[in-house]
Amino acid sequence: MHFGLSYVLVTAVRQLTWLVLIALLLSTLSWTLRKTRSAEPLAPGEIDLQTLSSMRAADILWVDARSKAKFDSRHIPGALLLNQADWKALFRTSMISGNRGARWCSTGK
Amino acid sequence: MAGQVVEWVLRVLVGVVLAAAGAAKAFQPEAFAVEVDRFQLTPWLLSLALGYFLPWFEIVTAIALFFRPLYLGALLAISGLGMLFAVAVGSAWWRELDISCGCFGALVSGRIDAWHLVSALLFVGVGSALLVYHGRLRRKAPEMSSKPS
Numbered sequence: 203m204h205f206g207l208s209y210v211l212v213t214a215v216r217q218l219t220w221l222v223l224i225a226l227l228l229s230t231l232s233w234t235l236r237k238t239r240s241a242e243p244l245a246p247g248e249i250d251l252q253t254l255s256s257m258r259a260a261d262i263l264w265v266d267a268r269s270k271a272k273f274d275s276r277h278i279p280g281a282l283l284l285n286q287a288d289w290k291a292l293f294r295t296s297m298i299s300g301n302r303g304a305r306w307c308s309t310g311k
Numbered sequence: 312m313a314g315q316v317v318e319w320v321l322r323v324l325v326g327v328v329l330a331a332a333g334a335a336k337a338f339q340p341e342a343f344a345v346e347v348d349r350f351q352l353t354p355w356l357l358s359l360a361l362g363y364f365l366p367w368f369e370i371v372t373a374i375a376l377f378f379r380p381l382y383l384g385a386l387l388a389i390s391g392l393g394m395l396f397a398v399a400v401g402s403a404w405w406r407e408l409d410i411s412c413g414c415f416g417a418l419v420s421g422r423i424d425a426w427h428l429v430s431a432l433l434f435v436g437v438g439s440a441l442l443v444y445h446g447r448l449r450r451k452a453p454e455m456s457s458k459p460s
Contacts, residue, residue, distance in 0.1 A: 206450030210383055210442055217384025218391075221375055225368035232340060233363050269351055286409060 314444065321437050325389060326376045333369030335415045340366065346413025350399050351406075368392075383445065386438045393434025400427045 264281035266273050273283045284292045336343040344362025348355055369392065375385035396414075403410060403423050412427050 206448070207443060207446030209449055210446040211387075214383035214387040214442060217375075217381045218387045219384075221368070221371050221381060221384050221388055225364060225371045228367040228371065229340075229363040232337065232367065236340070271351075 318441060318444065321441065322376045325434070325437055326373045329369045329376075329389070329392075330373035332415050333366040333373065335366075336362075336413075337366035337370060343413060346411065349408070349410040349413075350403050351408065352399060352402060383442065386441045386445075388438075390435050390438030390442070393431045393436075393438060397428060397431035397435065400431055404428065 264278045265284050266277050266281045267285050268277075269285060269287065270283060273281075273285075277283075340362040341359070342362075343366060344359040347353065347361050347365075348358035353361065368388070372385050372388040372392070375381035375388070378385075400412070400423055404425075408423070410423060412423050414427070
């Protein structure tokens with residue numbers, strides 16, 4: 203690696219550090235602003251945590267759309283695994299009652 | 312002269328794509344974090360952190376392409392982003408994950424295919440080529456180093 207390219211790379215790494223710091227600052231500001239902003243109104247069919255906690259556990263079926271690995275690692279007790287990757291196999295073996303409100307979970311740990 | 316023209320064209324093209332990609336995701340970081348999580352390469356907390364960080368990093372890099380004191384850093388960032396994207400897309404493609412790219416947030420919902428991998432490698436190529444170009448300029452005329460025209 204000749205001198206010119208070495209100098210350019212060293213300079214580039216130094217400048218990249220500044221770019222990372224600036225982006226970290228902006229993303230931290232973004233996170234802070236979003237957390238302090240008031241809650242968004244619920245869309246039709248959505249419920250908040252307070253309403254959920256007042257419902258009877260027997261009236262709720264949790265459907266977990268995450269990967270099997272994440273489901274096996276940790277999931278809400280009684281939740282049903284039904285993800286896109288294994289949809290056909292899981293759907294055939296699942297039993298979803300039409301009388302209960304199904305709640306979908308596709309994010310989180 | 313031809314080299315400078317090509318360099319300017321590449322800077323504009325890459326800058327516009329990066330700025331658009333970053334802007335499309337910067338104001339919906341949680342949604343982008345879900346897209347990142349679907350690649351199944353990172354734990355959720357890291358996906359969330361990347362959901363907040365990456366869009367702003369793309370925007371800052373796009374601006375830095377036209378800001379002389381940070382120009383070389385922007386080129387290195389483009390190569391790094393391209394490499395990161397290539398690894399993620401390649402991994403998802405290899406594991407046959409049926410997921411969308413998430414590159415432009417909710418604006419574009421295309422499924423991952425070979426074109427995404429090619430695009431990522433193009434970014435790596437452009438960033439690396441321009442760095443080498445400036446390295447050669449520096450070697451020929453040290454006083455002209457790091458001078459975007």
